[in-house]
Amino acid sequence: MSPPHRDNALAALLQPFSDGVLHWPQAGKALFLRARDGIGMRAASGCDVACTQPFRPEALRLARSGCDLIEEEALPEAAFPLVLALPPRQRDEARALLAKACAAVAPMGCIVVAVANDEGAKSREADLKQLAGSVAALGKHHCRTFWTRPNAMFDKALVAQWRQLDAPRRIASDDVPGGGFLSRPGVFAWDRVDAASRMLSAALPDDLHGRVADFGAGWGYLSMQALARCPRIASLDLYEADARALALARQNLAGARVPVACHWHDVEQGVPDRFDAIVCNPPFHALGRGERPDIGRAFIAAAAVTLTPGGRFWLVANRHLPYEDALGAGFTRTRIVVQDGGFKIVEAVKA
Numbered sequence: 001m002s003p004p005h006r007d008n009a010l011a012a013l014l015q016p017f018s019d020g021v022l023h024w025p026q027a028g029k030a031l032f033l034r035a036r037d038g039i040g041m042r043a044a045s046g047c048d049v050a051c052t053q054p055f056r057p058e059a060l061r062l063a064r065s066g067c068d069l070i071e072e073e074a075l076p077e078a079a080f081p082l083v084l085a086l087p088p089r090q091r092d093e094a095r096a097l098l099a100k101a102c103a104a105v106a107p108m109g110c111i112v113v114a115v116a117n118d119e120g121a122k123s124r125e126a127d128l129k130q131l132a133g134s135v136a137a138l139g140k141h142h143c144r145t146f147w148t149r150p151n152a153m154f155d156k157a158l159v160a161q162w163r164q165l166d167a168p169r170r171i172a173s174d175d176v177p178g179g180g181f182l183s184r185p186g187v188f189a190w191d192r193v194d195a196a197s198r199m200l201s202a203a204l205p206d207d208l209h210g211r212v213a214d215f216g217a218g219w220g221y222l223s224m225q226a227l228a229r230c231p232r233i234a235s236l237d238l239y240e241a242d243a244r245a246l247a248l249a250r251q252n253l254a255g256a257r258v259p260v261a262c263h264w265h266d267v268e269q270g271v272p273d274r275f276d277a278i279v280c281n282p283p284f285h286a287l288g289r290g291e292r293p294d295i296g297r298a299f300i301a302a303a304a305v306t307l308t309p310g311g312r313f314w315l316v317a318n319r320h321l322p323y324e325d326a327l328g329a330g331f332t333r334t335r336i337v338v339q340d341g342g343f344k345i346v347e348a349v350k351a
Contacts, residue, residue, distance in 0.1 A: 007038050008116060008141040008142055008143055009036075009086050009114045009115065009141075010036050010038045010086065010114070011038075011140075011141045011143075012114040012141040012143035012144070012145045013084055013086065013112060013113075013114035013145060015140045015141070015145055016112065016147065021136075021138075022110065022112065022147065024047045024082065025081040025082050027081070028081045028082075028106070029047070029049065029068075029079075030047055030048070030050070030083070030084065031049070031050050031052075031075070031079075031080040031082070031084070031104055032049050032050070032051045032083075032084040032085075033052050033072065033085040033086070033087075033097055033100065034052060034053060034054075034085060034088065034097065035049075035051035035052065035058075035062055035084070035086070036053070036058055036061075036086060037062050037064075037065050037067070047082075048068070049067065049084075050067075050068045050070045050080075051068065051069050051070070052070060052075075054072065054243035054244045055241055055242060056241040056242075056243070056264055056265060056266045057241060057266045057268070059243075075100060075103070075104045077103055077104065078104070078105065078107060079104060079106060080106055080109060081105075081106050081108075081109040081110070082110050082112070083101045083109065083111045084111075084112050085097060085098065085101050085111065085112070085113045085114075086113075086114060087113065087124055088186055089119050089120060090166075090185050091120070091123070091185075092165040092185035092186070093165070093184075093186030094120070094124055095127055095166075096162055096163055096164070096165040096166035096167075096185075097166075098111075098113065098124070098127055098128055098131060098162065099131060099158075099160075099161075099162035099163040099165075100163060101113075102131050102154050103159055103163065108150050108151075110147055111132065111148045111152075112145065112146075112147040113125075113145070113146055113147065114143050114146075115144055116142060116143050117139075117143060117144060118142075121143060122144065124146075125137060125144055125146045128146060130158060131154060131155055131158055132148045132149075132152040132154050132155075133148075133149070133152055133153050133154075134149060135149070136149065166185045167184060168182050168183065168247075168248060168251075169184065170182060171183050171191055173192070173193055175193040175198055175221075176193065176221065176224060177224055177225070181221070181224070181248075181252050182251050182252050183248055184244065184248065187219055187242060187245040187248065188219075188242070188245065188283070189218065189219075189221075190219070193221055194221075194281075195341060196281050196317070196318075196343045197218075197221050197281045199316060199338070199340065199341070199345060200222065200279065200281060200314060200315075201221070201222060201225035203337050203338060203345050204225065204226060204229050204230065205230075206229055206230055206231070207232065208226065208230040208233060208279075208312065208314075209230070209232035209233060209234070209276060209277070210232070210233070210234050210235075210276030210277065211234060211235050211275045211277075212226060212230070212233045212234075212235070212236050212237075212275060212276065212277045212278070212279070213237040213238070213239060213273075213275045213277075213279075214226070214236065214237070214238045214239065214278070214279050214280070215279075215282065215299050215303060216239070216240060216241075216267065216281060216282050216283055217240045217245075217246070217249050217262075218242075218245050218249065218281075219245050219249050219252060220238065220250075220252040222279050222280075223236055223238055223249065223260075223279075224253065226279055227253075227256055227258065234258060235259045235260070235261075236253070236256065236259070236260045236261075237260075237261045237263065237273065237275070238250075238260070238261070238262045238263065239267050239271060240263070241264070241265065241266050241267070243264050246262050246263075246264050249262055250262045267282075267298070267299050267302050270302050270306075271302050271305075271306045273306060274306060274307070275306055275307055275308065276308055276311050277311060277312045277313070277314070278303045278307060278311070278312075278314070279314045280303065280313065280314065280315050280316075281316050281317075282296040282299040282300075282315070283296075284296055284318070284321060291321075293323070296317060296326075297323060297325075297326040300315070300323060300326040300327055300348075301329075301330055303348075304330025304331055304348075305330075307350045308350070309350060309351060310349065310350060310351075311349070311350045312347060312348070312349055312350075313331065313346075313347070313348040315347075315348065316343055316344070316345050316346075317343065317344055317346070318342060318343060318344075319339060319342055319344045320342075323346075327346060330348070330350075331348035331350055331351075332349060333348070333349045334346055334347070334348040334349075335347055
């Protein structure tokens with residue numbers, strides 16, 4: 001998957017440094033929360049930068065650029081003279097990230113944040129003001145960039161409260177075996193079972209067997225349903241690009257009746273294994289808002305290679321997404337099992 005042609009939020013984040021308003025630290029390591037790779041970042045920074053990024057494709061790009069990837073859930077306190085952040089769209093997740101930035105920045109350090117205007121820029125700027133007092137700001141590249149002042153007085157109680165806003169929690173649901181699941185704000189369909197996955201789970205045949213995989217597993221709903229409905233499944237492998245969702249899936253599948261393996265993996269790059277069946281509700285967005293049907297087509301191509309002869313691929317997708325050519329290229333037999341409510345369920349069989 002290729003990165004966007006221009007990352008406006010990243011360009012806006014670096015603008016104060018380009019303008020000479022802010023400066024990279026001369027000593028110590030900077031922290032970049034939800035980092036994204038880009039030419040501007042590599043050219044502008046002369047200091048050592050530690051990055052967090054739970055989205056596997058972007059994490060791989062950062063690693064290839066030589067960035068030091070660290071675990072976001074275990075950041076040291078008051079350790080970084082500069083903290084950069086590109087918050088996500090979901091409010092509670094974004095507020096938690098800003099609170100983590102406030103906890104991680106060193107005394108007299110600076111937090112710099114950029115958000116696209118159409119993704120809640122003014123709200124996130126107001127959030128940082130609540131946490132750190134007054135902030136400086138500028139508008140550029142259809143984004144708002146805002147940063148704390150050297151004498152910022154952080155509201156420690158609010159920082160502690162907001163750090164827990166995206167913490168994992170139990171969600172009650174009649175659609176899930178056992179009556180509920182573990183989730184957290186920011187992952188896909190975090191507080192509900194999405195309609196497409198529910199529709200696919202209801203259509204799954206009970207004769208899926210052998211080694212089974214879930215491509216784009218999220219917090220594990222389809223995998224849980226497959227195990228509940230298909231007694232002949234011998235093992236289950238989950239592939240998911242969002243590390244936060246995968247950690248939840250690992251907990252939601254703990255104690256399963258068969259061996260379960262969870263892989264933080266970009267399915268678009270292929271899967272180095274073989275399976276008798278695959279279930280899949282592929283994503284059709286990446287980090288941006290635009291539809292990305294190429295992701296679904298890549299998932300289909302990976303499934304066609306990964307399945308054993310006679311293997312079965314069960315897919316749910318929005319009816320308008322153009323997956324038919326990819327299915328025809330990779331499988332000898334396909335059929336639409338059901339179309340309803342804007343979704344289609346397809347079974348494809350490998351020769």
